[in-house]
Amino acid sequence: QKEVEQNSGPLSVPEGAIASLNCTYSDRGSQSFFWYRQYSGKSPELIMFIYSNGDKEDGRFTAQLNKASQYVSLLIRDSQPSDSATYLCASSMHGYALNFGKGTSLLVTP
Amino acid sequence: GAVVSQHPSWVICKSGTSVKIECRSLDFQATTMFWYRQFPKQSLMLMATSNEGSKATYEQGVEKDKFLINHASLTLSTLTVTSAHPEDSSFYICSARGHPGTGELFFGEGSRLTVL
Numbered sequence: 001q002k003e004v005e006q007n008s009g010p011l012s013v014p015e016g017a018i019a020s021l022n023c024t025y026s027d028r029g030s031q032s033f034f035w036y037r038q039y040s041g042k043s044p045e046l047i048m049f050i051y052s053n054g055d056k057e058d059g060r061f062t063a064q065l066n067k068a069s070q071y072v073s074l075l076i077r078d079s080q081p082s083d084s085a086t087y088l089c090a091s092s093m094h095g096y097a098l099n100f101g102k103g104t105s106l107l108v109t110p
Numbered sequence: 111g112a113v114v115s116q117h118p119s120w121v122i123c124k125s126g127t128s129v130k131i132e133c134r135s136l137d138f139q140a141t142t143m144f145w146y147r148q149f150p151k152q153s154l155m156l157m158a159t160s161n162e163g164s165k166a167t168y169e170q171g172v173e174k175d176k177f178l179i180n181h182a183s184l185t186l187s188t189l190t191v192t193s194a195h196p197e198d199s200s201f202y203i204c205s206a207r208g209h210p211g212t213g214e215l216f217f218g219e220g221s222r223l224t225v226l
Contacts, residue, residue, distance in 0.1 A: 034214055043116075043203050043220040044154070088153065097144045098205075098215055102153040 003027075004101035006089050012107045019076040021104050023089030026070070030091035033065055033072045034098060038086045047074070047087075079108045113137050114206050116218025123194055124226055131189045131221045133204030139184035140206035144215065145177075148201040157202075160187040194225040 003026040013019045025033070032051040036044035050056045050063040050072070062075040072091075076083055086105050090098040113136040123129050133143055141162045146154040158179050159167040166179035176198075178190040191198055201222050205215040 032214075036217075041222075043217040046214050046216065049214045097156045097159060098154075099156070100146075100154045 004089055004091050004099055006087075006101035006104045008102060009105040010107050011104055012109060013079050015079060015081060015108055015110050017079050017108075019079045019083065019106055019108070021074040021076070021087050021089075021106065023072045023074075023101055024070055025072065025089075025091045025099075027091065027093070027099070028067075028070065029093050030099075031094050032092045033063070034090040034092070035061075035063060035072075035074045036088040036090065036100075037083075038088055038103065040086075044088055076106075079106075081108045081110055084108045114140075114204065114216050114218040116204050116221055118221055119219055120222050120224075122224045122226065125195055126193055128190055128192045129194055129223060131191075131202055131204070131223075133187045133189070133206075133218050135185045135206045138206075140187075141184060143181060143187040143204055143206045145179060145187075145189050146203045146205065148203060148220075154203065157189075160204075162187075191223065194223070196225045199223055199225045 005024045034049045035047040038044040048058050048063050050065045056063045060077045064073045084107050086103040088103045089101040092098045115134045117132045143160040145157045147157050148154045156169050157172045160179045160181040162181045168174045181187040203220040204218045
């Protein structure tokens with residue numbers, strides 16, 4: 001069973017703070033990892049992906065991957081109320097569909 | 111990023127009727143599309159992989175005769191929910207892979223189906 005685990009939250013952070021979202025996966029064959037943001041009633045939108053160990057930065061977002069620990073995280077710096085959403089972590093083997101976690105609800109308070 | 115368009119966004123139908131949902135890749139060719147279903151406060155569950163010019167591959171527990179998938183061209187995949195029942199009410203989302211090398215999926219807007 002390929003599983004991606006996330007804490008459902010809600011994770012509440014004040015505006016301007018760093019939000020840290022975590023995810024673990026069970027399938028060691030997973031090669032690529034993705035973070036999506038989903039607003040209520042809307043379709044997921046891709047934030048970033050990562051497939052190498054270490055950090056990958058894109059604007060206010062940093063994805064971190066540790067394959068030995070089977071751990072993926074997403075850091076959001078300078079959190080804004082508009083960042084309030086559900087964040088979905090997903091894993092994939094090359095060429096296959098993505099396997100999603102249940103998502104972490106993030107609430108950024110003004 | 112790649113654009114995937116899905117239609118209709120909302121559909122309400124009576125129990126026993128069939129509903130067709132279209133998924134189009136607007137600026138790229140998608141040999142493979144994926145259909146997901148999402149119940150409230152749940153994650154996306156893969157239903158099937160749609161392959162252009164061949165039969166779809168269904169995930170375990172998904173009835174292929176109930177959820178008909180057709181991928182007739184490189185830019186269009188359709189999902190037909192046949193003889194819909196209230197338990198089929200859900201958010202159906204299609205997706206396509208924009209760049210084969212990196213594997214990220216781009217999602218359509220989703221179709222919310224309500225079966226009365």
